[in-house]
Amino acid sequence: MSADTTSTPRAAGRPTRTQDHGQWALGSREPLNPNERFKQEDDGLNVRARIEEVYAREGFASIAPQDLRGRMRWWGLYTQRKPGIDGGRTAVLEPHELDDEYFMLRVRLDGGRLTVAQTRAVAEVSRRFARSTADITDRQNIQLHWVRIEDVPEIWRALEGAGLSTTEACGDTPRVVLGSPVAGVAADEIIDGTPAIDAITERYVGDPAFSNLPRKFKTAISGNPHLDVVHEINDVSFVGVVHPEHGPGFDVWVGGGLSTSAHVAQRLGAWVPLAEVPEVWAGVIGIFRDYGYRRLRNRARLKYLVADWGAQRFRDVLETEYLHRPLLDGPAPAPAEGRRDHLGVHRQKDGRFYVGVSPTVGRISGEVLDRVADLVEAAGSDRVRLTVEQKLLVLDVAADRVDALVAGLAGLGLHADPSEFRRGTIACTGIEYCKLAIVETKARAARTVAALEAALPTFEHPLTINVNGCPNSCARIQTADIGLKGQIVTDDEGRQVEGFQVHLGGTLGGQASFGRKLRGHKVVGDELPAYVERLARAFEAGREADETFAQWVQRADEEVLR
Structure with missing residues (x-):
């Protein structure tokens, strides 16, 4: 089977246990819980048309429940919590009792990348439609709050006009692809993973072949030796290493995740060249789609399948059923040394500098984003980056403009030399x-x-x-x-x-x-x-x-x- 189709592969990876986990590859296609049912009834990607044509025109009360608390996530929308409900009632109230008539909207930024124009676009949307909220997440996204359903189509026009997207920012989908915020510029970089991030997002984000997964699917790709994308806790990660015969490429990790049952990802022991990363990624997510556990929602993450199969069995199925070829063995990444948050002023390999600053717990505002864009432009840069530590970087700063940029950002509460706390x-x-x-x-x-x-x-x-x-x-x-x-x-x-x-x-x-x-x-x-x-x-x-x-x-x- 090719990695990007929805046909069922042969069952070489058949589990030894007889329990029905709801695995498509083993013939279990009956929806086994409400989430699986609404996904089978209608692809979450299809809800956009209803948002634009019905819900935005008729208002919050017109939204069908399975769209409201299900499919709208495929476009980055979650209802936010109604104010005044204390934490002791979180687990006892019904979903409709917790729902406010406003949304969180997540803007996906694969690789954590923003241009000056995109930074201004997010700032404008934040000010006009989200009460100036703009939280940097530890997944390199930006989250807006207080969004009304009536404003969503206009928000999409503004974001997409700047080359941004909320597609599959949430839901049982391939979420944002993490990337090194200093990809392509770090002086000690092993390999730049940016082309692989671009290829994955262009080919597969929004593709119905991968829009119905058992649960969310998290990806990280970095060729930075500081291991700056928390590769140990993603569903699949590609970590920069140097093969003794083939040179720079990536070591593959699968099955990491936290939540209430934490798992460290396992190495497959496979080395992948940059050009093959998208194909291998599609194979891994294909395994998750086809063999992932769909019966119980709390067992549906890839980490449980990897824990049951082990790394060798997972690699065998990947090679035989999805890639139809063996992967090369390769080395493990070296332990990271020093800080990996990229804060401070650092020389790039081209002689210019990047500057990393720390918002307090990722919280900024539309006004601050707008002023950041002005400072970045004045510094002669067009590249802003977000990190998995809720930090913000500016790349490509000439030596004679560094001090002015650092001082300007500090004036916004964004410090390049913050306290340890x-x-x-x-x-x-x-x-x-x-x-x-x-x-x-x-x-x-x-x-x-x-x-x-x-x-x-x-x-x-x-x-x-x-x-x-x-x-x-x-x-x-x-x-x-x-x-x-x-x-x-x-x-x-x-x-x-x-x-x-x-x-x-x-x-x-x-x-x-x-x-x-x-x-x-x-x-x-x-x-x-x-x-x-x-x-x-x-x-x-x-x-x-x-x-x-x-x-x-x-x-x-x-x-x-x-």
């Missing part, structure tokens, strides 16, 4: 807009950063703090030095309040490992700054030379960590 903290959307959230995240994380900066102004050790509003780990809590999972906790006075379960010592790059949970340990939300300050002080006082926070956590006494 501002640099290392990311946060998901949280209860402010998200219907799954239990606690507030963005504002709380920002207040925590400010408090830590005031309390520990000379703290200079790398420290990542990831704040998530629910168990789904959009902010990658298991992989942070301090990962905070939102939940309702009991305070000292017996009240039910917002708080966090704590994960400590998670890390990616080199030997990836997930954070350590302390039994029964919870932190009340209002006590979060004091708790992190206490941890930071203990780490600073107790660390050995060159010891990271994650290393220190592994040997620290549990009472010190509470």
